[in-house]
Amino acid sequence: MGTTFTKSMARNIFYGGSVFFFLLFIALTVDTTKALPKRDNSQNITAEVERGKKVWETNNCIGCHTLLGEGAYFAPELGNVYKRRGGDEGGAEFIKEWIKMQPLNIPGRRKMPQFHLTDQELDDLVAFLKYASEINTEKWPPNIEG
Amino acid sequence: MQYKSQAVAKPYFIAAIGLFVGQILFGLIMGLQYVMGDFLFPAIPFNIARMVHTNLLIVWLLFGFMGAAYYLIPEETENELYSPKLAIITFWIFLIAGALTIVGYLLVPYARLAEFTGNNILATMGREFLEQPLVTKIGIVIVALSFLFNICMTLLKGRKTSISLVLVLGLLGLAVFFLFSFYNPSNLVLDKYYWWWVVHLWVEGVWELILGAILAFVLIKVTGVDREVIEKWLYVIVTMTLITGIIGTGHHYYWIGTPEYWQWWGSVFSALEPIPFFMMTIFAFNMVNRRRREHPNKAAVLWALGTGVLAFLGAGVWGFLHTLAPVNYYTHGTQMTASHGHLAFYGAYVCVVITMISYAMPILRGRAANSNTAQVVEMWSFWLMSVSIVFITLFLTAAGIVQVWLQRYSDTPMAFMAVQDKAAIFYWMREGAGVIFLIGLVTYIASFFIKGETKAAA
């Protein structure tokens, strides 16, 4: 390696390179933020959806399930569960009944706790899951099974 | 030990190892729940166990980083720590806050915990890895600030080496990016977008600076190679890390509602992400081969080399396996991700923290290195843990392939739970490997209690 390769040069490249790429990242972030309204279904974020997101969060659903592929891998993907369980024809009813039924009495099967959600909370959660299922995710997941 | 105040590192290291044991125990519980759904239900549901498992990992690594910084900074800056007392106070605050949080997770239903701890004032809970109650998050910020204050004051009045600068930059970045955990918009896409600013920019960004600095420090000590050479390498490695890793965040923006172009940005830059890890492997071996002294602490050298190899395998190779958008389309959110996560965290961060502990702990206990017997036991623990984590990774990869094949790629896709049954054999084998990992960890702890002939402190 050349003797001219000094430490101070390496340091300058480190600082210059990092700042350079961070600025590029910021630029892409700005563009993404501008492009999002066309894709993120934010026009459908109602008060119900907002409350539903909180129900989702305060019961730590992400600790077992994935949402748009992120979370734990112990239980099914829920980003598209509204559509998987019938969409506007019965999706809401299925999800609510399912949550109320837990835990299922099947020995050995993975267990979902009973969260004692109120009817209002269940409706909010369904609204949130419906909203999530309508985000443009570039056709992910590959099929309805998630 | 050259400086008295380095001694504050000791409780940090002990706490780190203690929490590490907790993490592994909860990992074993979860592993069993994968195949025996009734195990410990409803006492410890899976989501709670997982939260404890991942949060303990983060907290013990933070303890490890802090301990490493408290040990390393006085020696690098050539003066005593600004305030050893503050370091000890911070230690207890962090430990108690961490313990209370874990107890809260285990004893109080999560929704109730959220209510008690002010989640209604500012909702930040219930997002993967950032499940901590608001008060704990604020506590983490306070601890981080007092820690950084202590480190920076020490740095300001002493010698400023490249290693300490890179370390402090990494720690600063850690604190700054954690602030994004307080941002939780109701727009799920934005929420996820900035959630990665904490998670990705930590583990594939600033944490790698910390990793590089710690590794460089230990390598200088155990090989005696010229500081100029090692620090030059350090700069080149962290440069490559950041120029690939920052835009590499894009590999998380494929399917969460962000624009399509991230598939290109993410694929291109994360395809380059293995480079810094490969350089780190070359670096570690190169320095050890060019060593100018035979350091009596062979175990620390082994851990350092292990960091290089396993970080490259876990973060580099296993990351690359599923990082390209067309591949990730099928693997996203499967056990493939879990397999990569396990080996990457172990290889990069667990190994580097133990490297530091392995090097520093004997010195903190008044000797240059442990006795030969103790070192042999420690090396056994390295091999037990490393080989078993590699097998955990392989089994999870197999489970991931089963998932992709039956649930995603097939013309007649099967339902999630049906596919999980098909993969059960791999989950059982993973649990077996996990038990061996625990044996390795117990062996590691045992090595601290083995006496024998030791050399005097350097």
Added chain:
Amino acid sequence: MTTDARNQYEGLPGDFAIWIFILAEMLAFGVLFVAYAFARAHDVALFNASQETLNRTFGAINTMVLITSSYFVVRAVNAIKCDLSRDCAWWLGMAWLLGAVFISIKCVEFYDKFSAGITLSTNSFYMFYLALTFFHFMHVLMGMIILAVVIVKARRGGYSSRDHTGVETAASFWHMVDLLWIILFPLIYVIR
């Protein structure tokens, strides 16, 4: 012509670190070029149609501008090898000015596209067009910063025929920026 004795052995002009950097840059751009080729093969018609909307005259002028500035940089390196500090600074200054011309033309071009409502999300072609040219644009800016630093030092007589690694380092970076454009221009503006 007097050459730095050290460099005769090293083979590479300028600081070695800049060559590592240049290699990394070439790799990143190389992967992006390959990605472009893949994306284009996927939808040739769209790429050809969108390419029509680019201003090739601007592109061609900018190519000439950068090649000329590269030549000026060569003159600057030659000047410093003969201990002509002021000449060196003058040639570098001219190169810097041409860099500024490049930036101005590019800005007009970007303004044109943005006011036409084109963004990264319009289609794959524009994604690559904007990404690659903007990425390169930032490199030109970076190169101008480096040149400016070297100019200031050269004017103060900071370099000589014996010690001019700084000038060669800046020159190497500038040539790389030029070279990247020479690949970029035909690839995105011309080849169809």
